[in-house]
Amino acid sequence: MNSLPLWHRLFVAAVVIFLAAPVLIIVGVAFTSAEFVTFPPRGFSLRWFEKVLTDAQFMVPLWNSFLLGVASTATSIVLAVPAAITLVRNQVPMKDAVLAFMLSPLSLPTIILATSLLFFLARFGLGTSPVGLLIGHVIITVPYVLRTLLGVYAGIGPETEEAARTLGAGRWRTFWHVTLPMIRPGLLAGGILAFLLSFDEVAVALLLSTTDTTTLPVSLLSYLVYNYDPAVAAISTVQIVIVVVLLLILERCFGVNHLVLPSK
Amino acid sequence: MKRFSCALAALNAAALIGASTLAAMAEEPKPEKIVVTAYGGIWAESVAKNYAPCFEKKTGVRVEILTGESSDWLNKVKANPGNSPIDVITLSELDSLRAAKEGLLEQLSVEKVPNLASIPDAFHKPWDDYGVSGNYGAMGVMYNSQSVAEPQSWKQLIDDIAAGKYGEKVAWPSGTYTWGPSQLWWVAQQYGGDIDVAFEKMKAIKPYVVKFWTTPVEALNLFATGEVDVLVYWDGRAFAFINKGNDWAKFSVPEPGGVVSLVMQSVVKGANPIAYEYIDCVLSEEGQVGNSQTMRYPGTNSTVTYPDDLRAEFTPMEKVKVPPYSEIIDRIPEWIERWNKEMQ
Numbered sequence: 254m255n256s257l258p259l260w261h262r263l264f265v266a267a268v269v270i271f272l273a274a275p276v277l278i279i280v281g282v283a284f285t286s287a288e289f290v291t292f293p294p295r296g297f298s299l300r301w302f303e304k305v306l307t308d309a310q311f312m313v314p315l316w317n318s319f320l321l322g323v324a325s326t327a328t329s330i331v332l333a334v335p336a337a338i339t340l341v342r343n344q345v346p347m348k349d350a351v352l353a354f355m356l357s358p359l360s361l362p363t364i365i366l367a368t369s370l371l372f373f374l375a376r377f378g379l380g381t382s383p384v385g386l387l388i389g390h391v392i393i394t395v396p397y398v399l400r401t402l403l404g405v406y407a408g409i410g411p412e413t414e415e416a417a418r419t420l421g422a423g424r425w426r427t428f429w430h431v432t433l434p435m436i437r438p439g440l441l442a443g444g445i446l447a448f449l450l451s452f453d454e455v456a457v458a459l460l461l462s463t464t465d466t467t468t469l470p471v472s473l474l475s476y477l478v479y480n481y482d483p484a485v486a487a488i489s490t491v492q493i494v495i496v497v498v499l500l501l502i503l504e505r506c507f508g509v510n511h512l513v514l515p516s517k
Numbered sequence: 518m519k520r521f522s523c524a525l526a527a528l529n530a531a532a533l534i535g536a537s538t539l540a541a542m543a544e545e546p547k548p549e550k551i552v553v554t555a556y557g558g559i560w561a562e563s564v565a566k567n568y569a570p571c572f573e574k575k576t577g578v579r580v581e582i583l584t585g586e587s588s589d590w591l592n593k594v595k596a597n598p599g600n601s602p603i604d605v606i607t608l609s610e611l612d613s614l615r616a617a618k619e620g621l622l623e624q625l626s627v628e629k630v631p632n633l634a635s636i637p638d639a640f641h642k643p644w645d646d647y648g649v650s651g652n653y654g655a656m657g658v659m660y661n662s663q664s665v666a667e668p669q670s671w672k673q674l675i676d677d678i679a680a681g682k683y684g685e686k687v688a689w690p691s692g693t694y695t696w697g698p699s700q701l702w703w704v705a706q707q708y709g710g711d712i713d714v715a716f717e718k719m720k721a722i723k724p725y726v727v728k729f730w731t732t733p734v735e736a737l738n739l740f741a742t743g744e745v746d747v748l749v750y751w752d753g754r755a756f757a758f759i760n761k762g763n764d765w766a767k768f769s770v771p772e773p774g775g776v777v778s779l780v781m782q783s784v785v786k787g788a789n790p791i792a793y794e795y796i797d798c799v800l801s802e803e804g805q806v807g808n809s810q811t812m813r814y815p816g817t818n819s820t821v822t823y824p825d826d827l828r829a830e831f832t833p834m835e836k837v838k839v840p841p842y843s844e845i846i847d848r849i850p851e852w853i854e855r856w857n858k859e860m861q
Contacts, residue, residue, distance in 0.1 A: 371596045381602040464581040475557030475584040
């Protein structure tokens with residue numbers, strides 16, 4: 254770090270400020286004692302935290318968002334792992350077209366996806382079901398998990414797997430004991446990305462959620478339109494804390510660097 | 518290896534939680550509840566506090582509140598004909614007309630909703646009884662009384678803004694805001710109903726308008742932080758702000774009155790008939806007074822008596838103007854397009 258030229262350090266500092274400033278402002282505003290969102294915050298108070306932590310219109314959606322994020326991540330992984338293995342190791346006809354198709358949800362504005370899903374899923378009786386909401390989120394998160402997995406898996410030669418097969422391990426055993434540990438960085442990185450995307454997603458949830466499945470971003474959005482108090486800053490801070498704590502647990506348990514960077 | 522088992526255990530746990538969530542979430546909607554809609558925050562709180570208890574006491578059926586916006590709810594109902602996730606829907610005036618036209622709503626009547634008899638025609642007849650508004654808000658002016666005087670009439674206000682009397686400290690609803698076209702219609706009424714003149718006037722005030730606002734929250738933030746002294750705004754929201762110790766702020770509806778905003782309540786086609794009871798609760802004395810205390814908006818039931826402090830804030834019914842929506846509904850898209858082209 255010492256050897257970095259001054260302009261380089263200034264540039265890094267600018268990027269850090271650019272990324273961190275909005276978060277710091279939200280956290281600052283959450284502790285205000287004022288009725289309004291103002292920055293710098295006036296006075297110090299925990300009243301907005303008390304309001305959101307005891308208010309079902311925030312806490313129930315927060316829990317829903319968490320469950321939906323976990324379910325979307327698990328489903329995305331189950332779908333993306335076989336796809337990645339097949340696309341990297343096998344001769345798939347029109348491989349590029351298949352890959353482009355599987356990544357195509359990335360190019361679609363989510364609000365358009367949400368509107369089509371609303372009418373499409375309703376035809377199958379899933380328009381108001383939690384499964385419909387999960388399908389919507391998985392369509393959004395699968396490409397991210399797949400893309401991350403492909404990057405990691407393509408960088409690993411087939412030799413280790415071939416050695417396992419030669420030594421008598423079956424397909425499943427090879428996958429479980431050889432492939433899975435090797436693609437673990439991609440799996441975790443993609444999984445974290447998928448969870449965060451689902452946890453934050455608003456368009457699909459806006460149209461596909463019901464009173465039982467309203468997610469936090471949806472309740473924040475409808476709250477923000479008609480209410481000017483800093484309660485949304487407080488619940489956003491709670492949300493940030495949850496994500497940071499999750500990342501810290503991952504770091505403590507496994508070491509994030511170790512997980513998301515391929516081992517050398 | 519230990520780390521890997523740890524990761525696997527976490528993954529398994531995640532998958533298990535996911536699966537059990539799905540099972541829990543996939544349960545059929547319970548028949549012992551109805552789903553009603555409300556805007557987020559204080560609107561939803563008012564429904565929970567003032568309408569739901571009345572309905573639950575009367576029927577023993579639970580009320581669940583879906584928050585969001587008029588167009589989200591309308592899309593959900595449209596997408597699920599015969600299996601609507603919503604029983605009682607609240608719509609903007611125009612969305613309500615559109616929904617009725619598409620056959621998505623049930624027609625109300627005094628037999629089904631006895632309190633409808635006490636609601637003046639202006640709040641349900643233009644919708645052919647496919648919806649009824651439980652309260653009304655009037656568009657007026659909230660101003661900083663320490664720096665500007667009370668505006669007397671809309672015409673005078675517009676001329677004064679255009680002459681720079683308030684400086685660049687004015688906020689006005691945008692033509693693209695839900696009730697923006699209604700306010701444009703009202704400006705046109707001040708000049709013989711000519712919409713071209715309304716646009717000319719809006720162009721004349723534009724240099725002094727800090728922001729043509731599109732959400733009530735951004736509007737109030739501009740006013741509360743002192744960026745504007747004159748804010749064209751809703752009476753109920755203005756008084757909620759003034760009553761929080763902001764005595765320097767005042768509100769008035771310039772002559773000859775203010776355009777109205779309504780929250781049209783309707784029973785969705787195919788909903789359980791018990792939903793009519795909910796609308797009856799909205800229109801009942803208990804619902805009307807309670808909602809007014811929470812929201813600072815007057816109810817529409819003409820037989821209800823309000824406490825004096827509330828009545829003093831209300832814009833009287835004779836001062837509010839309900840635009841002839843069924844006549845202007847087809848022209849509104851053109852006004853919005855024109856606003857986008859000429860004002861932005």
